[in-house]
Amino acid sequence: MISSLDPALMEIVLLSLQVSGTALLLSTLIGIPLGAAMGLSRFAGRRLVIALLYTGMGFPPVVVGLFVYLMLSRTGPFGQLNTPLIPDLFTPGAMVVAQTIISFPLVAGFTMAAVMGVDPALKLQVQSLGATRWQTTLSILVEARIGVIVSVIAGFGSIISEVGAVMMVGGNIEGSTRVLTTAIVLETRKGNFDLAIAIGIVLLSISFLTNVAMLRLQGRTFDE
Amino acid sequence: MxxxxxxxxxxxxxxxxRRVLQVDHLKIQRGEVFSLVGPSGAGKSTLLRLLNFLEPPTAGRIRFLDVEFGPNQPVPLRLRRRVTTVFQRPLLLNRSVEANVAYGLGLRGxxxxxxxxxxALRQVGLTDLARQRARTLSGGEAQRVALARAIVLKPDVLLLDEPTANLDPYNVGLIEEIVQELNQTRNVTLVLVTHNVFQAKRLAHRVALMLEGQVVEVADVEGFFESPSDPRTDAFVRGEMVY
Incomplete structure (x- = not known):
C-alpha cells in the first residue's frame, strides 16, 4: 500500500500535511512574536500571561477539541456568525483552528525560554550598535535560533501526532477530514492492524523527515 | 562652534x-579622551548607558551635539547611531568574525x-580570522573584534566600558594603541571607564573621579594625578582609598 502509493492513503497523507502544516504556520506566526515579546519586555500582568502560556503548553488536545467544537457548533458563539472567515465543524478548517490552539502556546513558550536564555547584556550591545527595537528583537531571535527551531519542532510534534481534537472537530470523514492519526484509530478498531501499522510508519516517516528538514535549516548550528 | x-x-x-547617579554638571569636549575612574558601583557604567541613550535619565537634561534631551524625550535614531559602546565583555554574536564586524552596517542598511x-579587521590585526566563528576566539581577539565592530561605524563618540579588564598586557597595549589612533587621526571623542588609574593616565586628556553616583572632581590628566583638589581624589590616585 505504501510502495504503490495508494491514492486513498496519499489523500490522507496530503490532508494531514495540509492541516498540520497550516496550523504550524499559524502557530509560528503567533507564537514566535508572542514568545519574543514575553521574553524581552516587562509589563504589568506579564506573570499572568506567562502562567496562561504555560497552562496552554499542557492543554489536553481533547479539551481543545471540545472547546473548538462548542465554539464552532451551530449554537456556539462563532457558529452563529455564518461568515466565511469562521470554518464550519467537520471541515479541515476546524481542524486547523484546533491544532493552532494546541501548538501556538508550545511555540511561544519555548521561544520565550530561548530568548530569555540569551545574555541580557547582548540586548544592550545591539542597541548600542544602533539597532531599532524591531532589529533588536530580530537579532536576539537569531541568537536564540536553536531554541526557536526547537519550539517549532515541538509545535509540529504536538499536532502531527494529535488525534483527540481532530477527531472531535473533524469527524474523521473519509475523503474530507480523515488524517493519518484518525485513520490509524479507525483501522485499529476495525481490526486492520496491518493497515494501521502501515499508516503509522508513514506518520513516523513524515515526522522524522520534517524534523530532519528543520535541523538542516539550521545549517551548522547544531554542530557547534 | x-x-x-x-x-x-x-x-x-x-x-x-533608589538614586544611583547624580551629576550636577558635566561637559565632554569634542575630540578629547575623557576618562571616568572610581570604584565599582560608583555609577560609571550607568553614566555610559545614559551617554549612549540606552536608558533615559530619571531627571535632568543631556545635551548631545546641538540637541537636548530629558527623561521623556526619545532620542532620534540618527543621533543615537553617532555613539556606540565597547563593553567590558565583547558580547559577540554567534556568527563569523566578519559578520560581527559588519553587523552595525547591516542595521543601517x-x-x-x-x-x-x-x-577595520586590518586595523585590529585580525584579517586572518575574518571567516572564523567569533565564539572560537580568545578573550583578547574577541575584544578586538568588538572594537572593530565599533570602529567600522565611524562613530563621533566611542564609549569604552572597561575594555581591557581581564586582558593580557599584549592585548591591553594593542587596544590602547588602536583607540589612541582613532582619537588622534579621526578625532573620535572617547569616554573611557576604567579601574586602572595607570590606563587613565596613559590615555586620557581629562579624568573624572566618581564616587557613590557623583562626580567628585574633573581635571586635566596632569592636575588630576599631580595636584588633585579634592582629598578623595588624592586618596584614590595614591591607592589609599579602600573600597
Missing part, C-alpha cells in the same frame, strides 16, 4: 526609587561598499 559633544545638567538616574569591514 560647539566644542562640546555632551553637556549634562542636573542628571539623575534612579532604579526603583549599508552593504560595506568600501570594504570597511576588511579595513
Amino acid at each position: 560647539n566644542d562640546f559633544v555632551y553637556r549634562l545638567q542636573n542628571v539623575t538616574k534612579a532604579y526603583d526609587g 549599508l552593504r560595506d561598499p568600501d570594504d570597511e569591514v576588511a579595513q
Whole structure:
C-alpha cells in the first residue's frame, strides 16, 4: 500500500500535511512574536500571561477539541456568525483552528525560554550598535535560533501526532477530514492492524523527515 | 562652534526609587579622551548607558551635539547611531568574525561598499580570522573584534566600558594603541571607564573621579594625578582609598 502509493492513503497523507502544516504556520506566526515579546519586555500582568502560556503548553488536545467544537457548533458563539472567515465543524478548517490552539502556546513558550536564555547584556550591545527595537528583537531571535527551531519542532510534534481534537472537530470523514492519526484509530478498531501499522510508519516517516528538514535549516548550528 | 559633544545638567538616574547617579554638571569636549575612574558601583557604567541613550535619565537634561534631551524625550535614531559602546565583555554574536564586524552596517542598511569591514579587521590585526566563528576566539581577539565592530561605524563618540579588564598586557597595549589612533587621526571623542588609574593616565586628556553616583572632581590628566583638589581624589590616585 505504501510502495504503490495508494491514492486513498496519499489523500490522507496530503490532508494531514495540509492541516498540520497550516496550523504550524499559524502557530509560528503567533507564537514566535508572542514568545519574543514575553521574553524581552516587562509589563504589568506579564506573570499572568506567562502562567496562561504555560497552562496552554499542557492543554489536553481533547479539551481543545471540545472547546473548538462548542465554539464552532451551530449554537456556539462563532457558529452563529455564518461568515466565511469562521470554518464550519467537520471541515479541515476546524481542524486547523484546533491544532493552532494546541501548538501556538508550545511555540511561544519555548521561544520565550530561548530568548530569555540569551545574555541580557547582548540586548544592550545591539542597541548600542544602533539597532531599532524591531532589529533588536530580530537579532536576539537569531541568537536564540536553536531554541526557536526547537519550539517549532515541538509545535509540529504536538499536532502531527494529535488525534483527540481532530477527531472531535473533524469527524474523521473519509475523503474530507480523515488524517493519518484518525485513520490509524479507525483501522485499529476495525481490526486492520496491518493497515494501521502501515499508516503509522508513514506518520513516523513524515515526522522524522520534517524534523530532519528543520535541523538542516539550521545549517551548522547544531554542530557547534 | 560647539566644542562640546555632551553637556549634562542636573542628571539623575534612579532604579526603583533608589538614586544611583547624580551629576550636577558635566561637559565632554569634542575630540578629547575623557576618562571616568572610581570604584565599582560608583555609577560609571550607568553614566555610559545614559551617554549612549540606552536608558533615559530619571531627571535632568543631556545635551548631545546641538540637541537636548530629558527623561521623556526619545532620542532620534540618527543621533543615537553617532555613539556606540565597547563593553567590558565583547558580547559577540554567534556568527563569523566578519559578520560581527559588519553587523552595525547591516542595521543601517549599508552593504560595506568600501570594504570597511576588511579595513577595520586590518586595523585590529585580525584579517586572518575574518571567516572564523567569533565564539572560537580568545578573550583578547574577541575584544578586538568588538572594537572593530565599533570602529567600522565611524562613530563621533566611542564609549569604552572597561575594555581591557581581564586582558593580557599584549592585548591591553594593542587596544590602547588602536583607540589612541582613532582619537588622534579621526578625532573620535572617547569616554573611557576604567579601574586602572595607570590606563587613565596613559590615555586620557581629562579624568573624572566618581564616587557613590557623583562626580567628585574633573581635571586635566596632569592636575588630576599631580595636584588633585579634592582629598578623595588624592586618596584614590595614591591607592589609599579602600573600597
